[in-house]
Amino acid sequence: MSSIQSKDDIEIRLMEKKHMKEALNCFSVFDLQESLSTLEAFYECDSKAFYVAINRKDNRVIGACGAPVTTHNSGFLGLYVVDSEFQNRGIGKQLFESCLQNIGNRNCGLHAVPEKLEMYRNKAGFRVSEGISMVVCSGIPMNWQSLRQNVDKEIKIEVFNRDNNELLQKIIDYDSRVQMNGNREKLINLCLHNSGYTTFVAINDNTKQLNGFGCIRIDYEGKGMIGPVYGDNEIIGEVLIYNLLKSCPVTQTKGLLYMTISSSMTGIEISKKLELTETERCERVFTKHVIPVNHSLIYCLFSPNFGL
Structure with missing residues (x-):
């Protein structure tokens, strides 16, 4: 049709x-x-x-x-x-x-x-x-410099290089882990190769294992829009968010859009540290069954419109 x-x-x-x-x-x-x-x-x-x-x-x-x-x-x-x-x-x-x-x-x-x-x-x-609900927050992020800036000596936070195909595959695999073996390879490829996205990764310097990744881009009105942010633990999640905000100065003038989930206490706590205003909670509902996802790895969701 x-x-x-x-x-x-x-x-x-x-x-x-x-x-x-x-x-x-x-x-x-x-x-x-x-x-x-x-x-x-x-x-x-x-x-x-x-x-x-x-x-x-x-x-x-x-x-x-x-x-x-x-x-x-x-x-x-x-x-x-x-x-x-x-x-x-x-x-x-x-x-x-x-x-x-x-x-x-x-x-x-x-x-x-x-x-x-x-x-x-x-x-x-x-x-x-x-x-579980999507928690929508927005505003000028205050005190972002007070967020945790380091994980530990073994975990390195770095900008994703779009030419690094080996690391790209690790990000795709990590996303599949979040999605409980759901495959979003094409979607991740398209987003991370788009010049509008800035992506940071958390990598174990010894084992080269990926421990999380996060993205920020600009929304249609020119505000910073953070997400997804996925990580093995709350420290990695917070340090990724710190680096994403540091990389996107427009958030200090135009503002930040920040979407987390109600089950992520760390995601909500970070929004409070940043003094963002919670504007809405939108319940996640389905026609047949809940889409499988590992909520424990999510600090900011991918898209407010099209899923975690």
Whole structure:
């Protein structure tokens, strides 16, 4: 299905690359977060999972939604938005249903904003709860220099060199460990080779084992957006976050978007150390089953829209 004619001269159709910036602009109006580089990567992995609503009168994107399939044959629905001028016309419902139709009989999850949780459960079939929420924080990170800066003598923190294929494979393997053997090789490859991403790794200098990694990029509004941050322990997680913030001075002027999970006490504690404002908690819900993931390794999640 490439397009559906809707009332009010609105067309629901598959997203094309040329629609991405307009979709993100529509999204950011509501203070919702995503970066162009992350959207591009998820789109490249599953381009038929993304839909837009087009106003035929001026050929403008006035809504969007996506549910890319990433791990464990499960989709994750996000980037769900309709321009306020066009709301209450059934456009959002058509976008949502187009994504679910593409998912078919496969499992799907989403981060449910509190005011929509009951609707997702009772009307859209997202009845399986993980018991964990995405915790959204933002603001100018204060006191970031007071975060832990060193792990121990054996663990070295360094910037990922995009030409280091051996280290890239270790990052892909570590991500698979976080995802409980879920394979996101293409996604990780695309993100880490994108110039918009800065990535740090934690490596044991003796064994050359990877003990964690973290990324930061710029969101559509120019703010720093941290994540994922994965690590073997809380010290590694905190030191990775320190280095990521140090590498991205724009966070001190434009601000930082920081998403952790409610089960990560360290992730939440770091947000408090940085004096970020917690703005929302969005429960993780699914249509069939919880997507397997090792929560103990997560300090900041990958994308607020498309999963941990």
